[in-house]
Amino acid sequence: MTALNNATVSSLTVPVPGYDREKTSVVIVHFGFGNFHRAHEAMYLDRLMEAGEGLDWAICGVGVLPQDAAMRDAMRAQDCLFTLVLRHADGSLEPRVVGSVKEYLFGPEDADTVYERLVDPAVRIVSLTVTEGGYLKNPATGEFAAEDASVLHDVEHLENPRTAFAYIVEALRRRRDAGVPPFTVLSCDNLQGNGMYARQAVTSFARLLDADLAAWIDANVAFPNCMVDRIVPATTDADRAAVQEAFGIEDRWPVPGEEWVQWIIEDEFTIGRPEVEKVGAQFVEDVKPYELMKLRLLNASHQALAYLGAPLGYVYVDETMRDERIAEFLRQYMAKEAAPTLGELPGIDLEAYMAKLIERFSNPRMKDTLVRLSTDGSNRMPTFALPSIKENVDAGRPVPLGATLVAAWAEYWALIGRGVISGDQVPPDVSADAMTAAALDPSPTAFVEIEALFGDLGRDESFRRQFLAARTSLAERGVHATLDDVLAS
Numbered sequence: 162m163t164a165l166n167n168a169t170v171s172s173l174t175v176p177v178p179g180y181d182r183e184k185t186s187v188v189i190v191h192f193g194f195g196n197f198h199r200a201h202e203a204m205y206l207d208r209l210m211e212a213g214e215g216l217d218w219a220i221c222g223v224g225v226l227p228q229d230a231a232m233r234d235a236m237r238a239q240d241c242l243f244t245l246v247l248r249h250a251d252g253s254l255e256p257r258v259v260g261s262v263k264e265y266l267f268g269p270e271d272a273d274t275v276y277e278r279l280v281d282p283a284v285r286i287v288s289l290t291v292t293e294g295g296y297l298k299n300p301a302t303g304e305f306a307a308e309d310a311s312v313l314h315d316v317e318h319l320e321n322p323r324t325a326f327a328y329i330v331e332a333l334r335r336r337r338d339a340g341v342p343p344f345t346v347l348s349c350d351n352l353q354g355n356g357m358y359a360r361q362a363v364t365s366f367a368r369l370l371d372a373d374l375a376a377w378i379d380a381n382v383a384f385p386n387c388m389v390d391r392i393v394p395a396t397t398d399a400d401r402a403a404v405q406e407a408f409g410i411e412d413r414w415p416v417p418g419e420e421w422v423q424w425i426i427e428d429e430f431t432i433g434r435p436e437v438e439k440v441g442a443q444f445v446e447d448v449k450p451y452e453l454m455k456l457r458l459l460n461a462s463h464q465a466l467a468y469l470g471a472p473l474g475y476v477y478v479d480e481t482m483r484d485e486r487i488a489e490f491l492r493q494y495m496a497k498e499a500a501p502t503l504g505e506l507p508g509i510d511l512e513a514y515m516a517k518l519i520e521r522f523s524n525p526r527m528k529d530t531l532v533r534l535s536t537d538g539s540n541r542m543p544t545f546a547l548p549s550i551k552e553n554v555d556a557g558r559p560v561p562l563g564a565t566l567v568a569a570w571a572e573y574w575a576l577i578g579r580g581v582i583s584g585d586q587v588p589p590d591v592s593a594d595a596m597t598a599a600a601l602d603p604s605p606t607a608f609v610e611i612e613a614l615f616g617d618l619g620r621d622e623s624f625r626r627q628f629l630a631a632r633t634s635l636a637e638r639g640v641h642a643t644l645d646d647v648l649a650s
Contacts, residue, residue, distance in 0.1 A: 164411040167240040170258060175244070175408050178260030180210045185219035187263050188283055189435075192325035193290035193350075194222030194232055199259065200245055200393045200418040202288060202349055206261035208440035218435040219263040221278055225325055227269055235413040236265035244404055244415040248526035255420070256408050268328070272321050279332035280341065285432045287332075288347040289359060291325055293540035294591060295350070296358045299613065305365035316369050330367045333382065334374050345383045345431040352544060353456050354449070356386035356427065383431040388452035390423035390459065392521060394529040419527055421517070425451045450504050454511075457499045459518055460545040461566075462491045466522065467535035468569035471586065472576055472640055477530060482523040486644040492519065493648060494562040501558070502549040532588050535573070539592035542570060543614055551618045561647050564627035565635075571608035571628075572635045574600035605632050 163169050170177050189206070191198055202220070209215035222241070224232055236243075241262040247255040266275050278284065289295075297306045306312065315327035322328050333343055346363060348355035360379070367375035394417050404415045424437070428444040438444055445451070463478075469490065470481035482488050495515045503511070550563035576582045578597040590596070592614070599608045609619035609628055618624055634643040 162405060162411050163409055165239045165242050165244065165258070165413075167242070170242060170260075173258065173408070173410060175256040175258060175410070177258040178207065178211065180213070180216060180260070182219075182260050182263070185210065185216045185261075185263055186283060187221045187278065187281075188218045189220045189286045189288060190223060190279055190284055190344075191220050191288045191290070192223050192225065192328070193292070193295065194224060194229070194236075194265065195290060196396060196416050196418075197389075197391070197393045198222075198288075198290045198349065199243060199262070199416045201389055201391050201422065201424065202290075203259055203261050204245060204257075204422070205424060205437045205440055205442055206435060207257075207259045209435055209437055210261055212440060214439065215435045215437075218261075220261055222262055222265040223268060223275055223278075223325075223328070224265070225268040225323060225328070229267060230269075232414065233265055233267040236262070238413060241265055244408070244410055244412045246400070246404060246415055246417050247420050248417055248524065249420055250520070250524045250526060252526060254403070254407060254526075256404070256410075258410075268322065272328075275328060276332060276335070279328060279344075280335045280339070282336075282341045284344055286345045286347050286430070286434065287329055288349055289325060290349050292350060292537060293352055293544055294537050295325070296352065296362050297324070297326070298358060298361070302616075305361055307365065307369060312366065312369070315366070319370075324366075326362045326366045329363055330370065330374070330378070333363075333367075333378055334371070337374070337377060342432050343378070343382045345385065345429075345434070347385060347387065347426075347430075349387060349389050351389065351456065351460055351541075353452050353548075354386055355452070356384040360384040381431070383429045385427040385429040386448045386452065387424065387426040388448050388455050390455055391421060392419045392524075392527060392529055393417070394527060395533055417527070419521060419524060421521055423455075450506050451509070454503055454506055454509065454514070456545050457502060457549045458495050458515060460541070461499060461549065462495060462518060462522070463534040464538065464542055464546055464570070465491060465494060465566050467531045467538075468566065468573045469640055469644070471531050471535070471573060471582055472569075472635075475531060476586070477528050478522055478534070479525045479527060479529075481531065482519070486641055486648065488519065488523075489648055490562065490565075490644055491522070494566070498553055498558075498560055498562050499549050502552045532586050536588040537590055538570065538588065539590050539596060539614060542567075547615065547618060550624070551616075554618065554621050554624050559627065560624065561627055561631070561650055564624060565631040565643065565647050567609065568628050568631035568635055569640070571596075571600050571632055574608075575636075605629055605636075608632075 315322040348359040424442040475481040
C-alpha cells in the first residue's frame with residue numbers, strides 16, 4: 162500500500178501529473194474545497210496543466226468552517242494530491258491523481274495567511290463552491306440576509322471571519338488600498354445567476370462596512386455566471402477501500418465522480434483567465450439559458466428522486482431509478498413541465514439531454530445517496546423546482562407533476578417528524594424545524610404557507626388545490642398509487 166504524497170506519486174501505477182508541480186504557481190484561491198470542486202474546477206486545471214499549459218493557474222484551497230479541519234489534515238498529509246475516480250456505467254473505474262491544487266489554508270487557525278494569499282498580486286481569481294445556502298440569501302426574497310449570525314459576527318471580527326464573503330471583501334479593500342488590481346469572483350455553485358448572487362453577497366457585505374468600497378467593488382470586480390455539471394457523491398470508507406484494493410493507493414479523501422462533466426462560463430474576467438476551453442470548458446456571452454436547463458432538469462429531478470424515493474426505503478439514486486414509476490415521473494416532469502419553461506438553447510439537443518440525464522441517474526456505479534440530494538432542500542427546492550412551477554402557474558398551465566413533487570417534499574418531512582425516516586437518513590437543513598412543524602400541522606396546506614420558501618406561490622389557489630390533492634393521495638394511498646394516477650392524467 163502506498164500513501165499518496167509528493168514523494169510517492171511517481172511510483173504509482175495510475176495516471177499521475179506529468180507536469181512539474183514545483184513549477185506551478187497559485188493564481189486561484191478557492192473557498193468551499195469539497196468533492197465537487199475537486200472533481201470539476203481542479204480537474205479542468207489539472208487537464209490543462211497535463212496538456213503543457215496553465216502551470217501558472219494552480220489552486221489554493223481555503224476552509225473557513227471548523228469542520229474543514231478534516232480536509233486540512235487530509236490535504237496536508239498528501240501534499241494536496243488526491244485521486245479522482247470516474248465510475249463508468251459498465252463497472253470500470255478510471256483513476257487519475259490530480260495535481261492542480263498546490264496548497265490548502267485553514268482560516269480558523271490562520272486567517273492572516275489566508276489574507277496574505279488573497280492580497281497577493283499573483284491571485285487573479287477567487288472561486289466558490291459554498292452551496293446554495295452559503296450565499297446567505299433569503300429564499301423567498303432572494304435578498305442578502307444581513308441579519309444572519311455569521312454576517313453579524315464577521316462585520317465585527319474581520320480578523321477572524323466565518324464566511325468566504327468577509328474574506329473576499331476585506332481582501333478587495335486591501336488590494337484597492339495597495340493599488341493592486343481586483344481579482345475576479347467566480348461562483349461555481351448550482352445557482353441560477355450564481356455570479357449575480359456572488360456579486361450580491363460581496364457588495365451587500367461590503368455595504369455593511371463601507372458604502373464607497375461596495376460601489377468600487379460593483380464597478381471594478383467581475384462576477385461571471387457559469388453552469389457546472391457533474392454528479393459527485395460524498396466520499397465513503399468504501400471509496401477509500403476501493404482505491405486501496407484496486408490501485409494500491411492510500412488516499413485519505415479520494416473523489417468519486419461520473420464520467421460526464423460540463424462547464425459553461427461567461428467570458429468576463431477582471432485580470433485574465435485560464436484557457437480551459439482547450440480541455441472541454443465552453444465560454445459564452447450569456448450562460449443563463451444553459452444554467453436554467455441544468456437547474457430545472459437535472460437538479461429538480463434530483464429533488465424528485467429524494468422525496469419520492471426515500472419514503473419507499475430507497476437509499477441510492479440508481480436503485481430509485483429502477484422503480485419504473487419514478488423513472489417515468491422524471492421523464493414526464495422534465496418534458497411536460499420543466500422543459501416548456503426553458504428558452505432557446507443554442508447547440509443543445511434537449512431531447513437527447515433529457516435522455517442522457519435518465520442514463521446518468523441510472524448509473525449503478527455512482528451510489529449517490531438520496532440523503533445527499535435532499536440536504537439543504539430548503540435552499541435547493543426554491544432554486545431548482547419552485548421557479549418553474551411558479552412560471553407554469555402564472556401562465557395558467559396545470560402543474561400536477563410539480564405539485565406532486567412539492568407534496569412529496571412535505572410528506573418527506575412529515576415522515577421525519579414521525580420518526581419513520583430517521584438517523585443518518587435525515588438530511589441537514591437550516592429550516593428543518595420549520596418544515597417539520599408545518600408538515601405535521603393539522604392543516605395539510607400549512608407546508609406551502611411557509612412564506613420564506615414559497616412566497617406568493619403558496620397562496621395561489623390553483624397550485625394549492627393541486628398540492629392538496631397530491632398530498633392527500635400520498636398520505637392515504639402511498640407513493641406508487643399516487644404516481645399511477647398522476648402519470649395517467
